[in-house]
Amino acid sequence: MLFTAATFATAIALADCPALGPALVQHACFHAEFGPFGDGSQPNPLPASMEPLYFAPTPNISKSHTQYTLQLAPTTDGFFSGTVKFMPPRTGAWSVFTDRPAATSLVGSGMQIQSQLSHSATACSLLLSVSVFPLTAKTLYYLTFGPVAENRLNVVVENVDEFTVFYYRDADMDGAGDRKHDVATPCSPPAGYVEQDNDCDDTVASIHPEAPEVCDGLDNNCNGQVDESCPAVALLDGGTADGGGANQSIADGGPSGQSAASGCSLSAGHRPQPFGFAIIALVWLKRRIHRCRSRAQRSRMLLGPDHIEAKTDWF
Numbered sequence: 001m002l003f004t005a006a007t008f009a010t011a012i013a014l015a016d017c018p019a020l021g022p023a024l025v026q027h028a029c030f031h032a033e034f035g036p037f038g039d040g041s042q043p044n045p046l047p048a049s050m051e052p053l054y055f056a057p058t059p060n061i062s063k064s065h066t067q068y069t070l071q072l073a074p075t076t077d078g079f080f081s082g083t084v085k086f087m088p089p090r091t092g093a094w095s096v097f098t099d100r101p102a103a104t105s106l107v108g109s110g111m112q113i114q115s116q117l118s119h120s121a122t123a124c125s126l127l128l129s130v131s132v133f134p135l136t137a138k139t140l141y142y143l144t145f146g147p148v149a150e151n152r153l154n155v156v157v158e159n160v161d162e163f164t165v166f167y168y169r170d171a172d173m174d175g176a177g178d179r180k181h182d183v184a185t186p187c188s189p190p191a192g193y194v195e196q197d198n199d200c201d202d203t204v205a206s207i208h209p210e211a212p213e214v215c216d217g218l219d220n221n222c223n224g225q226v227d228e229s230c231p232a233v234a235l236l237d238g239g240t241a242d243g244g245g246a247n248q249s250i251a252d253g254g255p256s257g258q259s260a261a262s263g264c265s266l267s268a269g270h271r272p273q274p275f276g277f278a279i280i281a282l283v284w285l286k287r288r289i290h291r292c293r294s295r296a297q298r299s300r301m302l303l304g305p306d307h308i309e310a311k312t313d314w315f
């Protein structure tokens, strides 16, 4: 189920997640490999009314960003099990990673807390199972692991909400997403969404930041520049009535009229600039001749043949 969060990004509920996302898993994996390491034996006496329910001393694993190695107690059927205490510093979703699949149950305030998400495979080779629980700040919870076949279990507990990541829709599947269509989730990205938000045209797979810039009149590599790697060719727009023409730079690689030197296509009615200037000069000269001849004709009509030579000396 998708719903809109206060950040205006679309959020994905944990219950709808297929698995936790790589940001959280990699973070927990870092602590599993590099520590800090805790033995889980920190004394933390239980309330007298609760003590009989759990073997003592019950380890406390409330410190996050730590891997704890728990010594589990034997059960009557030859397996091992154990209970630890955890008190979250803030309210939210908390993940409990273990280095092997182990049934994990959680009790708080005498109530069994249902897991929001649980899966037995992660992207970390050191932490193979995880369960997520909704917890309330400053509340004492009891986590029970097992039964498992071995008496040791490595555990890492991390806050889930800290690892909410934005993903962006990649409609053309070129690996770059559209920042206008995003979701926020601590889970693995939904199908068709990626972490990159820098696709400037998510409808064309050949346009993305890693694409080569080609001479086609488009910004292929999304750097805000069109055909920046192409030789600029200034063209004269096909002539106008007054002999002028707008200079125009067009893209290379067009379907017709390609220049061997630049590879740029020349649209109909355009001339390369060196010839364009010559054309401008010729058109200007032609117009001046026409204009002056017209004046001479008018002068001839107004002044008569005797005055023509004097009035056209300037030409």
Ligand SMILES: [Ca+2]
Pocket: 169, 170, 171, 172, 173, 174, 175, 176, 177, 178, 199, 201, 202, 203, 208
């Ligand atoms: Ca894309």
Ligand SMILES: [Ca+2]
Pocket: 213, 214, 215, 216, 217, 218, 219, 220, 226, 227, 228
């Ligand atoms: Ca281009």
Ligand SMILES: [Ca+2]
Pocket: 213, 218, 219, 220, 221, 222, 223, 224, 225, 226, 227, 228
């Ligand atoms: Ca470009």
